[in-house]
Amino acid sequence: MDGLTVGVMVTASHNPDQLGEQDNGVKIVDPRGEMLEGSWEAHATTLSNAATTDEFIEALEAVISASKIDISKPGRVVYARDTRPSGVELVAALEDGLAALSAEGRNAGVTTTPILHYLVKAINTKNTPESYGDDSEEGYFQKLSDAFKSLVTGRQPLEPLIIDCANGVGALAANTLNQYLDKSLPLELENTAISTPSSLNYACGADYVKTMQRLPPSLADRLKPGQRACSLDGDADRLMYYYLDERGIFHMLDGDKIAALVAAFIVDLVKSAGLENEVKVGVVQTAYANGASTKYLAGRLPVKCVATGVKHLHHAAEHFNIGVYFEANGHGTVLFSPSTQLKLANHQPSTPAQSTALKHLINLTHLINQTVGDALSDMLLVEVVLSHKSYTGVEWDSLYVDLPNRLVKVVVGDRNAFRTENAERQLVSPPGLQSKIDELARRYDGGRSFVRPSGTEDVVRVYAEAVVRSQADELAFRVAGLVYDEAGADPAERPKEFL
Ligand SMILES: CC(=O)N[C@H]1[C@@H](OP(=O)(O)O)O[C@H](CO)[C@@H](O)[C@@H]1O
Numbered sequence: 001m002d003g004l005t006v007g008v009m010v011t012a013s014h015n016p017d018q019l020g021e022q023d024n025g026v027k028i029v030d031p032r033g034e035m036l037e038g039s040w041e042a043h044a045t046t047l048s049n050a051a052t053t054d055e056f057i058e059a060l061e062a063v064i065s066a067s068k069i070d071i072s073k074p075g076r077v078v079y080a081r082d083t084r085p086s087g088v089e090l091v092a093a094l095e096d097g098l099a100a101l102s103a104e105g106r107n108a109g110v111t112t113t114p115i116l117h118y119l120v121k122a123i124n125t126k127n128t129p130e131s132y133g134d135d136s137e138e139g140y141f142q143k144l145s146d147a148f149k150s151l152v153t154g155r156q157p158l159e160p161l162i163i164d165c166a167n168g169v170g171a172l173a174a175n176t177l178n179q180y181l182d183k184s185l186p187l188e189l190e191n192t193a194i195s196t197p198s199s200l201n202y203a204c205g206a207d208y209v210k211t212m213q214r215l216p217p218s219l220a221d222r223l224k225p226g227q228r229a230c231s232l233d234g235d236a237d238r239l240m241y242y243y244l245d246e247r248g249i250f251h252m253l254d255g256d257k258i259a260a261l262v263a264a265f266i267v268d269l270v271k272s273a274g275l276e277n278e279v280k281v282g283v284v285q286t287a288y289a290n291g292a293s294t295k296y297l298a299g300r301l302p303v304k305c306v307a308t309g310v311k312h313l314h315h316a317a318e319h320f321n322i323g324v325y326f327e328a329n330g331h332g333t334v335l336f337s338p339s340t341q342l343k344l345a346n347h348q349p350s351t352p353a354q355s356t357a358l359k360h361l362i363n364l365t366h367l368i369n370q371t372v373g374d375a376l377s378d379m380l381l382v383e384v385v386l387s388h389k390s391y392t393g394v395e396w397d398s399l400y401v402d403l404p405n406r407l408v409k410v411v412v413g414d415r416n417a418f419r420t421e422n423a424e425r426q427l428v429s430p431p432g433l434q435s436k437i438d439e440l441a442r443r444y445d446g447g448r449s450f451v452r453p454s455g456t457e458d459v460v461r462v463y464a465e466a467v468v469r470s471q472a473d474e475l476a477f478r479v480a481g482l483v484y485d486e487a488g489a490d491p492a493e494r495p496k497e498f499l
């Protein structure tokens with residue numbers, strides 16, 4: 001793929017509390033505008049572990065020869081950073097690296113991860129029949145807002161939406177988007193303090209909401225009962241919706257609820273367009289998807305379960321004509337296969353109703369950022385569906401009732417001793433542990449539990465759900481106890497809450 005541009009995004013998205021915004025990292029975008037192909041992760045690990053310049057050059061040469069890269073051709077890289085202060089220095093280091101390799105760099109400034117993905121795809125499809133849009137931030141906002149306006153034309157005006165911007169880069173993008181939307185969806189931005197040290201993701205943002213299952217305290221005085229709000233994460237690629245009911249009780253509308261809302265809407269549109277025999281819609285989830293969401297979806301369309309991590313979901317979604325994928329934590333998007341996009345463009349509708357549905361589907365392909373999960377694009381998608389269905393948060397929430405669930409971390413001696421199969425839903429090692437978990441889960445009404453090693457932290461995660469809250473908690477802590485007794489770091493340190 002000579003001459004194509006790749007992307008580098010300097011961000012650590014959501015960070016563990018103890019590291020705060022000092023934590024920083026990098027996401028690499030492939031020439032299609034999508035996540036880095038998994039086989040390249042090994043190269044990234046070797047390069048970042050090189051201790052000296054000589055080791056680094058040696059590792060780089062190994063990558064060049066293994067991947068047969070012709071370094072006489074200039075590399076092209078578009079890069080951006082989020083609002084973390086350390087991003088400035090990291091971008092300077094990146095620029096030094098590009099200069100050392102005589103690569104061509106384009107600085108996209110301070111922007112969201114999904115906008116950078118959009119830019120890579122737009123640059124690489126420029127002046128081709130597959131053009132993804134103008135290769136600028138303006139091109140992105142224009143594309144999304146035009147599609148949104150077409151999709152809500154003639155509908156009831158939407159009530160203002162509160163957005164918790166996590167004090168991150170999403171605040172800048174949401175502010176620009178608000179101008180492009182031009183009152184078609186009034187946005188009220190909160191947690192926009194991007195220059196206040198240590199405020200990023202602090203007591204706000206999508207990760208806070210999902211993990212704490214609670215309203216960001218800063219919204220307590222802002223959100224009126226029945227009003228809907230959403231939270232972005234630190235680089236605006238994750239989205240959580242929520243509302244307070246009449247009694248002021250918090251209700252979370254997470255990635256599973258978004259998948260249910262969106263998938264059902266797309267299935268209806270495909271049917272209304274007269275395409276149900278030709279265009280198959282499917283959903284991809286992980287084992288963390290709430291069991292009630294899987295039941296709701298599986299009654300309507302094919303549902304596939306894959307291993308945790310968006311790369312797995314994205315690739316599985318590519319196997320459907322239209323693939324909807326979301327992690328429960330709010331990261332996801334919808335993919336329309338190239339042949340489906342062609343079919344939509346060439347389909348001759350036989351009735352005015354078919355023609356309208358077809359137009360909506362085509363507009364959805366423009367509204368949805370298909371390169372990667374995009375909180376702002378997903379937010380517009382949710383708003384379109386709510387508008388078409390005349391749903392408030394309450395009606396959306398009542399599509400199905402979440403099963404109470406609990407996630408517990410267990411610190412073990414060696415998390416690599418835990419190996420799984422069946423999309424991480426069953427342990428094959430340590431031997432015998434899975435049957436003990438199954439036996440426990442059977443004792444609870446609606447009980448389901450699984451254990452897997454984290455891919456991002458040095459822990460093993462335990463998930464449990466059951467029909468009753470107290471039972472979900474009990475099952476989780478019992479399984480955590482089993483795991484600890486099998487492989488815990490130190491018996492003296494066994495957490496008291498483990499049963
Ligand atoms: C239970 C959970 O939320 N797991 C998260 C977490 O992965 P772990 O492998 O569980 O550490 O971080 C991933 C990257 O952000 C995210 O994709 C995933 O959903």
Ligand SMILES: [Mg+2]
Nearest residue numbers: 013233235237
């Ligand atoms: Mg993120």
